[in-house]
Structure formats: C-alpha cells, structure tokens
Amino acid sequence: xxxxxxxxxxxxxxxxxxxxxxxxxxxxxxxxxxxxxxxxxxxxxxxxxxxxxxxxxxxxxxxxxxxxxxxxxxxxxxxxxxxxxxxxxxxxxxxxxxxxxxxxxxxxxxxxxxxxxxxxxxxxxxxxxxxxxxxxxxxxxxxxxxxxxxxxxxxxxxxxxxxxxxxxxxxxxxxxxxxxxxxxxxxxxxxxx
Amino acid sequence: xxxxxxxxxxxxxxxxxxxxxxxxxxxxxxxxxxxxxxxxxxxxxxxxxxxxxxxxxxxxxxxxxxxxxxxxxxxxxxxxxxxxxxxxxxxxxxxxxxxxxxxxxxxxxxxxxxxxxxxxxxxxxxxxxxxxxxxxxxxxxxxxxxxxxxxxxxxxxxxxxxxxxxxxxxxxxxxxxxxxxxxxxxxxxxxxxxxxxxxxxxxxxxxxxxxxxxxxxxxxxxxxxxxxxxxxxxxxxxxxxxxxxxxxxxxxxxxxxxxxxxxxxxxxxxxxxxxxxxxxxxxxxxxxxxxxxxxxxxxxxxxxxxxxxxxxxxxxxxxxxxxxxxxxxxxxxxxxxxxxxxxxxxxxxxxxxxxxxxxxxxxxxxxxxxxxxxxxxxxxxxxxxxxxxxxxxxxxxxxxxxxxxxxxxxxx
Numbered sequence: 001x002x003x004x005x006x007x008x009x010x011x012x013x014x015x016x017x018x019x020x021x022x023x024x025x026x027x028x029x030x031x032x033x034x035x036x037x038x039x040x041x042x043x044x045x046x047x048x049x050x051x052x053x054x055x056x057x058x059x060x061x062x063x064x065x066x067x068x069x070x071x072x073x074x075x076x077x078x079x080x081x082x083x084x085x086x087x088x089x090x091x092x093x094x095x096x097x098x099x100x101x102x103x104x105x106x107x108x109x110x111x112x113x114x115x116x117x118x119x120x121x122x123x124x125x126x127x128x129x130x131x132x133x134x135x136x137x138x139x140x141x142x143x144x145x146x147x148x149x150x151x152x153x154x155x156x157x158x159x160x161x162x163x164x165x166x167x168x169x170x171x172x173x174x175x176x177x178x179x180x181x182x183x184x185x186x187x188x189x190x191x192x193x
Numbered sequence: 194x195x196x197x198x199x200x201x202x203x204x205x206x207x208x209x210x211x212x213x214x215x216x217x218x219x220x221x222x223x224x225x226x227x228x229x230x231x232x233x234x235x236x237x238x239x240x241x242x243x244x245x246x247x248x249x250x251x252x253x254x255x256x257x258x259x260x261x262x263x264x265x266x267x268x269x270x271x272x273x274x275x276x277x278x279x280x281x282x283x284x285x286x287x288x289x290x291x292x293x294x295x296x297x298x299x300x301x302x303x304x305x306x307x308x309x310x311x312x313x314x315x316x317x318x319x320x321x322x323x324x325x326x327x328x329x330x331x332x333x334x335x336x337x338x339x340x341x342x343x344x345x346x347x348x349x350x351x352x353x354x355x356x357x358x359x360x361x362x363x364x365x366x367x368x369x370x371x372x373x374x375x376x377x378x379x380x381x382x383x384x385x386x387x388x389x390x391x392x393x394x395x396x397x398x399x400x401x402x403x404x405x406x407x408x409x410x411x412x413x414x415x416x417x418x419x420x421x422x423x424x425x426x427x428x429x430x431x432x433x434x435x436x437x438x439x440x441x442x443x444x445x446x447x448x449x450x451x452x453x454x455x456x457x458x459x460x461x462x463x464x465x466x467x468x469x470x471x472x473x474x475x476x477x478x479x480x481x482x483x484x485x486x487x488x489x490x491x492x493x494x495x496x497x498x499x500x501x502x503x504x505x506x507x508x509x510x511x512x513x514x515x516x517x518x519x520x521x522x523x524x525x526x527x528x529x530x531x532x533x534x535x536x537x538x539x540x541x542x543x544x545x546x547x548x549x550x551x552x553x554x555x556x557x558x559x560x561x562x563x564x565x566x567x568x569x570x571x572x573x574x575x576x577x578x579x580x581x582x583x584x585x586x587x588x589x590x591x592x593x594x595x596x597x598x599x600x601x602x603x604x605x
Contacts, residue, residue: 019228019351022351023228023231026348027231030344033340034341037308037309037333041314053314055314055317056316056325059318073310
C-alpha cells in the first residue's frame with residue numbers, strides 16, 4: 001500500500017445489527033443507573049470509619065468484632081453480629097414519640113412473632129451522643145423455630161425530621177450480658193438525621 | 194443569518210430544510226424493533242410493582258386514593274391536551290404519545306425509586322446522615338430521574354425514528370413522559386407524605402399542583418426531549434459535536450433545574466404551615482425556584498413553533514395560486530388563531546357543516562405540506578392525490594351558500 005493511499009472504508013453493519021446497538025447501550029445505561037448506587041455503596045463498604053448506613057438517615061459504627069450480617073429495604077434494616085449476639089437496626093418515617101414507637105414495635109413486631117413473651121415494666125430513658133433522646137425496654141421470649149429463649153433490648157429513637165429508628169440487640173438468653181455494653185455504646189454513637 | 198451592511202442589520206433569507214418524514218404516522222407497536230421489546234419488557238415488569246403500590250395506597254386510604262386520582266385527572270387531562278396540541282401542524286401518533294405517558298408513569302417511577310434508594314446509600318456513606326438528610330434529594334433524584342425519563346424519549350425515537358423530525362416532537366414526547374411521572378409521583382406524595390386523608394390530599398394538591406404544577410417534571414423532560422430531538426433530527430444538517438453539545442446542554446439544564454428545586458438553595462418554603470400567610474408563601478417559594486425554567490422552556494417552544502411554521506410556509510409556497518390553495522388560505526394556515534377565526538366566521542356565515550368542511554380542508558392542506566415534504570418528484574402519485582383531495586374539498590366548500598364570503602376564494 002502506498003503512503004498516500006486512503007484505507008478503504010469499512011462497510012456499514014447491516015441495518016438489523018445496527019438496530020440492536022443503541023438498544024443494548026440504552027439497556028446498559030438503565031442498568032447502571034438503577035444498580036450503580038447499590039454496587040458503589042457496597043464497594044465503599046466500611047470505608048468511612050467502618051460505619052454502616054441504614055437507609056439514608058442512620059449510620060452505626062460497629063465495634064471491632066462486629067460485622068454486617070444482612071441488609072434489607074422497605075423498611076431499611078441492617079443486622080450487625082458478633083457471632084452469638086446481634087443488633088438489628090431499622091429506620092422508617094414515624095409520626096409520634098419514641099415511647100409510641102417503642103410500644104408500636106413491641107405490639108406489632110415482637111409480640112406477634114413470639115410464642116412466649118415478657119417485657120420489662122419500666123421504660124428506661126436513653127440519651128445518644130448526638131443529644132437525641134430515646135426509650136428502652138428489655139424483653140425475653142420464645143421466637144419461631146428457635147428452641148432457646150431469646151433475650152433482648154429494644155431502643156427506640158425518633159429524630160426531629162420524623163425518622164423512627166429501632167435498635168434491637170438480642171442473643172440467646174444468658175449471653176446478652178457479655179455484649180450489652182458494646183451494643184449500648186454502638187447505639188449511643190449512632191448518627192441519626 | 195444576519196450581517197451588517199452599510200451600518201444596517203440585513204436579514205438574509207433563512208434556508209429552511211424540510212424534514213423528509215414530516216407527516217408520517219408510525220404506531221408504538223413495532224414488533225420488529227428491538228427497542229419496542231425493551232420498552233415492553235420494562236413497562237410490564239414495572240407495572241406489576243406500580244399496580245401493587247396503587248393497591249396498597251387504595252387499602253390504606255380508599256377515599257384519599259380516589260380523591261388523589263380525581264384531582265390529578267382534573268390537572269392532568271387539560272395538560273395532556275395542551276401538550277398534545279402544542280404541535281400545531283403535525284400531531285404525534287396517539288399510541289406513541291400514550292406510550293411516552295406510560296413510560297413516565299410506570300417504568301420511570303419504578304426505576305427511579307430503585308435507583309434513588311441505591312444512590313441515596315452512597316450519599317449517606319460518603320457524607321453521613323446529617324448531610325444526607327439535607328442533600329440526598331438534590332444529589333440523587335435530578336440525575337437518576339432525568340436519566341430514566343429521557344431514556345423513554347430515546348426509546349420512543351428508536352421505536353419510531355420517523356416520528357421525531359423536529360425539536361417540537363421531542364418536547365411533546367418528553368413532556369408526556371414527565372406528565373406520567375408527575376401524576377404517579379403525586380399520588381405517592383399525597384398518600385405517603387401528606388397522610389392520605391382527604392385533608393392531607395387537598396393540602397398535597399395545593400402544594401404540589403396548585404403552587405408548583407407549572408414547574409417540575411413536565412418541563413424537565415420536555416427540555417431533555419428537545420435535546421434528543423435536536424440530536425437525531427439535525428443529522429446531516431449540523432455537525433455531530435454541536436448536536437451532542439446541544440443535547441447534553443439541554444439535558445444538563447433539566448438536571449440543573451431539578452437540582453435547584455430539590456436543593457436547599459433559594460428555599461423560601463415555610464418550615465411549617467401554621468397560618469394563611471404560610472399557605473400563601475408556598476406558591477411564591479415555588480415560583481422563585483421554578484419560574485426561570487418555565488420562562489426558558491416557553492422561549493424554546495416558541496422558537497420550535499416558529500421553525501415549524503417556516504417549514505409549512507416553505508412546503509406550501511410553490512402550491513399557492515392553484516385550485517387547491519390560495520395565498521389568503523396559506524396566510525390563514527400559518528396562523529393558528531386566524532385558522533380558528535376563519536372557522537368561526539364560516540360557521541356564522543354558512544353554518545356548522547361549512548365550518549366542519551373548512552376545518553377538514555385546512556387539515557388536508559397541512560397534510561399536503563407534509564406529503565410534499567417527502568415527495569420525491571413534483572408529480573408523485575401521493576402528491577397528485579393530495580392536491581386533488583384539497584381541490585375537491587375546496588370546490589365542495591365553495592358550492593355551499595355563503596361559504597365563499599368567508600375568505601376562501603377559488604383561484605386559477
């Protein structure tokens with residue numbers, strides 16, 4: 001081929017083939033937009049202080065030895081675990097006080113799930129590092145297929161923006177006492193918008 | 194093109210290039226187009242979610258849900274017609290227009306809901322919950338929602354490429370996508386955010402429709418749609434780089450306007466509504482954020498309509514002074530209000546039947562412009578047929594007593 005010769009242009013792909021290209025590109029863009037946030041969020045992982053986000057309004061920093069065991073949406077929920085002990089954190093809009101939220105959670109979530117259920121008579125007030133206040137109760141019960149009784153502690157907080165947050169720390173009866181301080185500390189340091 | 198000659202601004206005659214496919218009508222249901230199947234698959238899957246969500250809303254608040262849709266139909270139906278009728282000369286096929294509306298209301302809302310959630314997690318992880326509470330709506334929704342909505346306009350184009358031959362077409366399809374999106378989103382807001390009681394729904398209607406209904410998704414996606422239409426309809430007329438820049442610029446304007454709306458910037462909305470003054474402040478606050486975009490879109494639409502008018506004139510100029518079109522009739526055709534006025538005059542002078550016939554004649558004369566735009570030769574069979582149709586309608590009109598006095602004079 002001489003230096004000045006123009007290379008022969010490639011023939012255009014057949015029309016049928018070209019009809020697919022923009023469609024595939026558009027499908028890829030839609031897939032990237034809809035799933036990109038979740039993938040990026042997972043990739044970011046525990047980068048920032050190892051904090052775990054619950055929806056867009058809550059962040060909990062697990063203690064060493066605790067890790068993210070599960071995440072679900074509707075409502076936004078995460079489960080942190082140290083192995084034998086778990087801390088479930090759920091966030092959703094709530095119109096009411098932290099005591100209302102606590103009562104609602106016990107009546108509608110915990111009690112219906114339990115075969116036997118007992119809850120502490122006194123509601124303990126709590127204060128987070130951010131200044132938000134909440135309410136806490138302790139419970140023990142038999143849940144679902146689990147043979148051993150479960151012991152737990154539920155803390156409810158409602159932020160000024162109307163975000164209700166439930167912290168449910170639980171473990172097989174007798175084991176919670178070993179990790180309750182870490183659970184309380186994680187709750188106290190939780191960031192809630 | 195304008196240039197200075199001897200100190201005066203001289204206007205060169207503008208070369209108006211006719212779109213080859215003007216007037217062609219294509220349906221949404223293009224079974225051989227891959228784009229149709231992508232559209233259908235996404236809409237069907239999203240519809241399952243949309244229907245279940247609406248069922249949930251109906252269960253939560255039957256009266257609130259019914260009131261929401263009733264009020265939104267009062268707002269949506271006139272807006273639908275206004276958008277549809279904006280294109281003065283070539284109305285888009287109804288199946289494609291409804292396809293755009295369905296994409297906005299079903300597919301875009303569901304895709305945006307999923308995507309907003311995911312990108313919201315990213316904002317929360319990077320900025321923390323306090324930052325996220327204030328900024329998530331501004332940093333996720335404008336990018337996510339404008340992308341999934343404009344994807345509907347692109348799909349409509351890929352399904353029926355012939356139909357998007359001018360910027361106005363892009364506006365119509367984009368605005369329809371935006372209208373579908375805003376209607377379904379409003380129901381969500383009325384039930385989930387404003388409480389779903391009849392009082393809550395009315396409050397939501399006041400805030401989101403009465404106060405802010407002129408701004409929002411219809412304008413955003415209308416603007417993005419104009420960009421898509423500019424990119425695809427000016428091929429061979431404008432360089433690729435410029436077309437891309439204009440399309441991205443219009444899409445960016447839509448994103449920026451949406452960002453401003455969702456951000457804390459220029460936020461004059463009351464934090465709580467306690468008295469009449471607070472209620473009155475809401476439309477003012479909405480206007481501060483939304484009116485500049487509305488003004489911009491109005492200017493863009495007027496420019497697009499002017500261009501369509503030039504096309505019509507270019508196409509019909511050589512048909513004037515013929516048995517099927519007079520100079521007077523062309524002038525009337527170019528001015529929508531004059532067209533309406535001429536029909537009113539005809540009705541007064543010659544009755545309803547004559548007015549209906551004049552309307553038909555005007556429509557066929559516009560169709561003549563479209564047939565002419567895509568005719569390969571001066572005596573193509575379709576063009577000859579259309580001329581004959583116009584001539585026969587004109588003859589029939591002139592034969593009606595009193596009709597000739599209404600500005601339709603036999604020429605040639």
